Amino acid sequence: xxxxxxxxxxxxxxxxxxxxxxxxxxxxxxxxxxxxxxxxxxxxxxxxxxxxxxxxxxxxxxxxxxxxxxxxxxxxxxxxxxxxxxxxxxxxxxxxxxxxxxxxxxxxxxxxxxxxxxxxxxxxxxxxxxxxxxxxxxxxxxxxxxxxxxxxxxxxxxxxxxxxxxxxxxxxxxxxxxxxxxxxxxxxxxxxxxxxxxxxxxxxxxxxxxxxxxxxxxxxxxxxxxxxxxxxxxxxxxxxxxxxxxxxxxxxxxxxxxxxxxxxxxxxxxxxxxxxxxxxxxxxxxxxxxx
Numbered sequence: 001x002x003x004x005x006x007x008x009x010x011x012x013x014x015x016x017x018x019x020x021x022x023x024x025x026x027x028x029x030x031x032x033x034x035x036x037x038x039x040x041x042x043x044x045x046x047x048x049x050x051x052x053x054x055x056x057x058x059x060x061x062x063x064x065x066x067x068x069x070x071x072x073x074x075x076x077x078x079x080x081x082x083x084x085x086x087x088x089x090x091x092x093x094x095x096x097x098x099x100x101x102x103x104x105x106x107x108x109x110x111x112x113x114x115x116x117x118x119x120x121x122x123x124x125x126x127x128x129x130x131x132x133x134x135x136x137x138x139x140x141x142x143x144x145x146x147x148x149x150x151x152x153x154x155x156x157x158x159x160x161x162x163x164x165x166x167x168x169x170x171x172x173x174x175x176x177x178x179x180x181x182x183x184x185x186x187x188x189x190x191x192x193x194x195x196x197x198x199x200x201x202x203x204x205x206x207x208x209x210x211x212x213x214x215x216x217x218x219x220x221x222x223x224x225x226x227x228x229x230x231x232x233x234x235x236x237x238x239x240x241x242x243x244x245x246x247x248x249x250x251x252x253x254x255x256x257x258x259x260x261x262x263x264x265x266x267x268x269x270x271x272x273x274x275x276x277x278x279x280x281x282x283x284x285x286x287x288x289x290x291x
Contacts, residue, residue, distance in 0.1 A: 040087025
């Protein structure tokens with residue numbers, strides 16, 4: 001029978017995401033197969049080496065660039081983009097997060113770095129944007145969404161998605177400029193966030209869009225929650241140089257179903273959001289066939 005260490009190692013090797021574990025001295029103690037595939041470096045090349053030395057070797061811009069992009073000892077729910085230099089010389093853009101590892105008593109015993117190619121986000125539908133800051137938000141939320149979807153597949157938690165588009169954003173961007181539109185969207189995000197439940201999350205999902213990750217247990221509850229948020233959005237009046245602009249949102253609400261891919265879930269949420277827009281906006285729609 002395999003011992004505990006073999007089981008843990010096999011579990012990390014089975015991950016589609018790259019994983020690097022380091023001890024308290026900052027030395028790599030485990031480097032899984034996905035990390036080998038993404039970087040070109042095998043476990044024998046890196047285990048026992050200091051993480052900072054590896055970052056200087058692999059990260060474009062060196063270890064200081066990695067610390068700037070990922071954040072030192074970031075929580076497991078945060079992360080950012082970084083560029084790695086493959087062993088063969090070409091660059092790979094990755095989304096990475098750093099997690100502190102602790103024992104059962106809460107004492108720190110090391111760190112884990114998890115990363116995957118940033119191109120993975122292109123397989124999921126999301127709002128269009130050329131803004132690097134919004135793209136980074138998309139990647140952070142996509143990473144969190146992927147992990148919540150895995151939890152849902154295991155039966156841990158229900159998963160609901162609200163795709164929210166601000167109806168006035170395109171017109172405001174054209175009439176008042178990008179700066180005014182971004183100020184409005186930041187205000188709207190704060191307004192929507194004030195109506196979320198403690199376990200819910202919100203993030204930018206495009207130039208005009210937000211995504212809310214929820215754990216409502218029924219379609220009816222999710223739709224009612226979406227309507228509450230839409231009502232809250234109508235209270236978020238925006239002023240720009242004396243102009244008073246009333247705001248509304250179009251919302252697509254979807255509750256995840258068993259054996260449904262993450263891309264299919266988001267496609268349903270997007271279709272429901274577009275259906276709300278096509279009714280004239282200021283509306284909540286649920287994906288067809290979902291109650």
